[in-house]
Amino acid sequence: MELELRHLRTVRAIADAGSLTRAATALGLAQPALSAQLKRIERTLGGPLFERHRYGVRATALGELVLERTRILLPAVTELQQEATRFAHAPQHRHTPRLRIGSTHGPLLGALVDRLARTAPGTDVTTRTSWSERELADLLTEGRLDYALTGACGSAPPPGPDRLTWREIAVDPVCVMLAEQHPLAHAHQIDLADLADEEWACVPGDSCFGDCFTAACARAGFTPRRLYETDTASCVHLAQVGRAVGLCRATFPGTPGITVRPLAGTPLTWRHLLGWHPAVQSPDAAARVLAQARAAHPELAVSPP
Template sequence: MKLELRHLRVVCAIAEEGSLSKAASVLGLAQPALTAQLHRVEGLLGGKLFDRDHRGARPTALGELVLERARVLLPAFSRLQEDALRLVDDDQPTDRYRVGAVNGPMLGGLVHRLTESHPGAHVSTQVSWSGDELAAMVAGGRLDYVLAGVCGNASPPDGHGLAWSVIAVDPVFVLVPEGHPFALLEEVELAALKDTQWAAVPGDGCFGNCFVAACSRAGFTPRPMYEVDMAGCIDLAAAGDAVVLCQPTFRRTPGVVTVPLAGVPLRWRHLIGWDPEGPAAALGPQVLRYAAEAYRETAERNPRYAAWLARHPEYGAVAHHLPA
C-alpha cells in the first residue's frame, strides 16, 4: 500500500480534533476503522504519528513533520482540482457519466452499458479503496455516481448527503488453492478454517471487525489479516499461504477456487449513490438499472455462485431498489 491523500486527511483530522473518536465522527467513519487506517499510515511512515492517552491525541515529532507537509499538499491539490474542473467544464458534453468505484464486480459492465447505450457520451472512472473518499467526491461535484459496498447492515458512507440504493446482497466466500482439502466441498464451516492465515483487499468500514466477530461466534480468534491488492490475494491463495475473503462473483482463475461459508457468517451489500440535488440524479435510476444488469451478468459467469444463488434466492440482485 502507498501513502495517499486520504491518509493525510485522516492525520490532519486527528490533529485538528485532538482525538480519534472526534475525528472519526467528523470523517463519518467508525472509530475502529479510523484506528486501523492510522496504524496503516504509521506502518508506511515507519513510526508513531500521535501519542495517545486519556487526554486525547498529540502529534509526535514525526507527526508534526507529516502535518506540516500535509497542510501544504492538501490545499494545493484541492486548488489543482478546482482549476482543472473550471478549465474543462465548458468543453465537456452534457451527456456525462463520471463513476467512482471501490473494488467490486460491476464497474466494467456498467461502463460497457453506458458507452453502448449512449454513443458519444463522456464516460470516466475513478477507483479507490475508500468509499468515503469517493462519496465526498460526488458531494463535491467531482463525480456523478459512486459504486461502494458495506458489510452486513452497516450504513453507507454518511455525512455527504447522497441518496443510496442497494444493487445486490452477496455472501462472502473464501478463495483457496485448487488442491485445498475444502476446494470441492459445497460449503465449509468457518470454524474449520480457524488455524489458517487470512487475507483480504483493504478498505474502510467495519468489515475487519465483523470478520473478527464472526470468528468469535465460531469459537476462535483469527490470526491478523494480510491486506493486499487482489493480485496479491490471488498469489497468496494459489500458493496456499492464506485463505482469502472474497466476493462470490470473483471470476474463475486458474489455480484457485471460491468456496461458500456455511450459514453465511458475513454479508456484503453493493450500493450506488448520487447527489439527489445534482444533475446526475435525473439519470440515477437508469444508471442503477445498468449496474444491476452488470451485477447479474458477473454473477452468472461464476457457475459455482450461480448454483449457490439458485439455492439461496434471498441473495443476489435486489428486485426493487430502495434507498439504503
C-alpha cells in the first residue's frame, strides 16, 4: 500500500482524539474499520504508531515522528490547494474580466455593483451574501471571492487571517428603525435609555456586535428585554408592526412604515470594510474597487432629520 494524504489525516485524527473510538466518531467510521486502516498504515510505515492504554492511545516514538511530519505536510498541502485555486481564478487567467464580491450588507453591495457596472461595463460581477464575516474571510483566503464587503463593530479587528488586506470604507453610527407610529418616531435623535422597555431586532453575525450592544445598554442603565436575531426582512417586519426596535446602519434604505433615527451620543458604531487577498488582487485593481465602495457609501447614508 502506498502512503496517501488521507492516511496522514487519519493518523492526525487519532492523535487529536486520543482514542480510536473518538477518532472513529469524528471521521464517521466504524471503529473496526478504523482499526483495520490503522494496521495497514502501520505496516506501510514499518511499525506501530500508537500504544493502547486504559484511557485511549498514546503515540509511539515512530508515531511522534510521523505526527511531526504531518504538522508540516498537511498545512502545506492545504495552502497549495488554496494558492492553486486563487491562481486559477486570478483575473489575468480569464478571457472575460470577472469580479466575485461577497457581502454581509445588501444596500452597500447593491450600490457598489451599480457603480462597477457603470465604470467597468465589460466586467462580469457576481455576488454572494452571508451573515458571517468569518465565512467571507475564509472564502477570500480560499480564492473563492475576489473582494469581501463586510464590517466590524467599533474598534474590533477585521475578520480572518492577517495575510488578508482590509481597508475602511466609512464609519457609521448605529441607528434604530421604528414604526412610524412609535412615540419617538419624530424625535431628532433618541437616547438609548428611552428605549429601555423595548424589545430589539438585528441581523445575526459572528462579530462582537451583540456584546457591544448589550454593553451600551448597560451603560444606559438597562438590560435588553429580548433581542431577535433574524434576517433583514424579518427585522423590518418586527419594527413595522411595533414588535421590536430594529438596529441598523446609516446605510439602511428608506422603507414604508419605518423611520430611521440616530442614537444620541453615538453609543455604537460600525466600520464598513473592504477586504481582499494581496497575492491575488493587484494594488491598482483593489484601489479602484475601494474607491467605488467609498463613493457609493454617501449615496446611501441617512442624514439626520
